[in-house]
Amino acid sequence: MNNKPVKTASKDISWSAKQSADLYGVDRWGNDYFGLNDQGLVTAKTLHNQVPLMDIVQGMTERDLQMPVLLRIENILDAQIYRLNTAFADAIKKLDYKAPYRGVYPIKVNQQAQVVEEIAAFGARFKHGLEVGSKPEMIAALSTLTEPGSLIICNGYKDQEFVELGLQATKLGFRCFFVIETPSELPIIIERSKQLNIEPLIGVRVKMTSKISGHWNSTSGDRSVFGLSTSQLTQLVDRLKEADMLHCLQLLHCHLGSQIPNIREIRGGVVEACRYYADLCGEGAALTHIDFGGGLAVDYTGACSNDSQSRNYTLEEYCEDIVDTLKSTLDEYDLVHPTIVTESGRATVAYSSILIFNVLDVTKFEPIELPQVGKDEHPLLRDMREVLTYLKPQKVQECYNDAHFYRDEIRELFKRGQVNLRTRSAAENLFLEVLQQINKTLESMARIPVDLEGLKESLADIYYGNFSLFQSLPDIWAIDQLFPIMPIHRLDEEPKRNAIIADITCDCDGKIDRFIGQHGVSNTLPLHEVKEDEEYYLGVFLVGAYQETLGDLHNLFGDTNVVSVRINDDDSFDFVKEIHGDTIADVLSYVEYDPKLMYVAYRNTAERAVKEGRITARERQEILNTFYASMQGYTYYERDD
Numbered sequence: 001m002n003n004k005p006v007k008t009a010s011k012d013i014s015w016s017a018k019q020s021a022d023l024y025g026v027d028r029w030g031n032d033y034f035g036l037n038d039q040g041l042v043t044a045k046t047l048h049n050q051v052p053l054m055d056i057v058q059g060m061t062e063r064d065l066q067m068p069v070l071l072r073i074e075n076i077l078d079a080q081i082y083r084l085n086t087a088f089a090d091a092i093k094k095l096d097y098k099a100p101y102r103g104v105y106p107i108k109v110n111q112q113a114q115v116v117e118e119i120a121a122f123g124a125r126f127k128h129g130l131e132v133g134s135k136p137e138m139i140a141a142l143s144t145l146t147e148p149g150s151l152i153i154c155n156g157y158k159d160q161e162f163v164e165l166g167l168q169a170t171k172l173g174f175r176c177f178f179v180i181e182t183p184s185e186l187p188i189i190i191e192r193s194k195q196l197n198i199e200p201l202i203g204v205r206v207k208m209t210s211k212i213s214g215h216w217n218s219t220s221g222d223r224s225v226f227g228l229s230t231s232q233l234t235q236l237v238d239r240l241k242e243a244d245m246l247h248c249l250q251l252l253h254c255h256l257g258s259q260i261p262n263i264r265e266i267r268g269g270v271v272e273a274c275r276y277y278a279d280l281c282g283e284g285a286a287l288t289h290i291d292f293g294g295g296l297a298v299d300y301t302g303a304c305s306n307d308s309q310s311r312n313y314t315l316e317e318y319c320e321d322i323v324d325t326l327k328s329t330l331d332e333y334d335l336v337h338p339t340i341v342t343e344s345g346r347a348t349v350a351y352s353s354i355l356i357f358n359v360l361d362v363t364k365f366e367p368i369e370l371p372q373v374g375k376d377e378h379p380l381l382r383d384m385r386e387v388l389t390y391l392k393p394q395k396v397q398e399c400y401n402d403a404h405f406y407r408d409e410i411r412e413l414f415k416r417g418q419v420n421l422r423t424r425s426a427a428e429n430l431f432l433e434v435l436q437q438i439n440k441t442l443e444s445m446a447r448i449p450v451d452l453e454g455l456k457e458s459l460a461d462i463y464y465g466n467f468s469l470f471q472s473l474p475d476i477w478a479i480d481q482l483f484p485i486m487p488i489h490r491l492d493e494e495p496k497r498n499a500i501i502a503d504i505t506c507d508c509d510g511k512i513d514r515f516i517g518q519h520g521v522s523n524t525l526p527l528h529e530v531k532e533d534e535e536y537y538l539g540v541f542l543v544g545a546y547q548e549t550l551g552d553l554h555n556l557f558g559d560t561n562v563v564s565v566r567i568n569d570d571d572s573f574d575f576v577k578e579i580h581g582d583t584i585a586d587v588l589s590y591v592e593y594d595p596k597l598m599y600v601a602y603r604n605t606a607e608r609a610v611k612e613g614r615i616t617a618r619e620r621q622e623i624l625n626t627f628y629a630s631m632q633g634y635t636y637y638e639r640d641d
């Protein structure tokens with residue numbers, strides 16, 4: 001069950017890998033983690049070397065890890081944690097801020113054990129902690145973090161059990177903050193901590209009113225479902241005072257949103273947070289930490305703009321803006337500088353995962369075969385053919401209208417039984433030829449008639465990819481997220497086809513028809529002609545955040561294979577971890593089938609067939625073997641040798 005072999009491409013001297021790099025924007029969105037080499041291969045880059053993704057794919061093939069595969073590059077995750085922590089440390093040093101930075105990773109952004117474990121391991125030297133929003137995430141955090149002193153920030157609704165877990169962890173040396181999101185949580189925390197005789201670390205989440213743009217802006221504002229209003233906040237302070245616990249209130253939490261594209265809005269949010277901070281200190285709270293939540297954006301499009309899928313700032317600017325605003329605002333009040341906490345999830349994990357899949361098939365909207373001119377051909381065919389003789393820029397609209405007219409006439413005649421299938425097929429082929437020629441003519445024209453604006457897209461090829469959008473890229477379907485998508489090889493050849501991508505679910509929504517173009521969003525993606533005897537691989541990049549567990553089992557396509565790779569200093573790489581994706585039996589059991597009973601049922605059917613003399617007992621065994629092997633197999637399309 002191996003994939004098709006990949007040969008080295010024949011050299012195309014009119015095109016270079018550099019042109020591909022520009023076309024697909026690798027340097028714009030790659031954050032220095034991806035590049036193209038002279039052989040036209042996408043590489044994963046570390047500080048000192050780079051490895052072609054195709055070498056890793058080769059290794060997968062040899063290990064019988066079938067496509068699609070989610071590839072994780074450990075070095076990239078490691079580097080992102082390093083960059084985040086050092087960027088804050090540098091800003092703190094440069095601006096003479098008097099307290100440290102402590103990052104926490106929000107588990108919800110990618111809960112996979114491998115990812116959280118890697119973050120805990122790579123982050124230990126920075127005391128990078130975890131943010132949790134539920135009991136399962138809390139349990140995951142407690143069993144993964146090893147560095148006492150690391151922060152655990154508990155957001156979300158907390159019941160007695162949740163609070164108890166946190167209090168006990170405090171006893172073990174973790175700095176576990178309960179962030180109060182609703183007034184009803186406080187009595188539970190007070191009661192449990194008195195009962196267990198453990199002093200809690202308390203934080204409070206305030207509702208921010210600063211205006212934030214982008215997809216997730218509803219996490220701020222008056223109607224936000226999270227955080228306390230100012231009157232709830234003053235009530236909380238009074239309650240804590242009454243319980244003689246105001247000194248436990250040590251953290252102010254203000255999550256502005258996710259994927260905040262505009263640095264000015266972040267600055268505005270920090271100023272607002274500082275006002276809360278200063279006044280809470282004035283009320284007698286012993287605040288020592290200020291937590292700005294998530295929001296550090298990923299520049300998916302590489303446009304470096306304040307568009308919702310981009311960001312108009314660098315990591316360094318983000319850190320400096322926060323530190324600078326914090327320092328200058330709090331210094332006015334003569335307050336001791338608090339420890340800065342952020343909960344960057346997306347920016348931490350997005351870069352390290354790539355979805356790789358092969359292309360199974362291509363549909364083209366071109367004539368399969370042009371009909372020969374025949375003396376007894378239908379007059380409408382002749383008319384359609386003639387359109388090509390008067391096609392020129394001034395007449396594109398007329399030609400377009402005529403071609404449609406003749407084609408529709410033929411379809412009508414077919415319905416009435418007056419032309420046969422062969423004639424209709426000839427007309428459809430000719431029609432596509434005319435449209436293709438019109439499309440070519442449009443390329444040379446400065447102004448395209450309104451009617452014909454969508455022609456290029458309507459003639460685009462459909463490349464069928466071996467993946468499920470709903471399982472692996474749910475945000476494309478749910479919120480029109482853009483991810484960089486490109487071939488990972490053959491980039492020294494010019495991609496001459498225009499395509500959209502369809503997945504292998506039987507759902508018309510299972511397609512990708514919005515791509516990151518050189519100048520904004522494009523409805524088609526340039527791709528190479530797929531070769532008969534060679535596998536064609538595409539990569540979807542920056543998919544490490546929010547995609548994996550939001551995915552669903554549409555058509556019962558399950559989890560993909562996952563491979564974690566570490567790149568070594570000598571250019572070699574190790575397959576550190578691999579997880580085989582769901583088998584068919586796995587996904588069936590998720591929807592409450594019992595694979596054992598299913599086998600028994602099928603065996604009974606087969607046995608009956610033996611009894612009735614329709615198959616032999618030996619045939620029965622073959623049929624059952626196929627059934628059984630299938631149950632243990634991958635849910636995606638598997639190539640035979």
Ligand SMILES: *Cc1c(COP(=O)(O)O)cnc(C)c1O
Pocket residue numbers: 106108109131155255257258259293294295296343344345346347
């Ligand atoms: C989702 C979330 C985050 C993560 O935000 P990113 O933009 O992915 O960094 C952080 N904190 C809270 C409270 C969240 O809900």
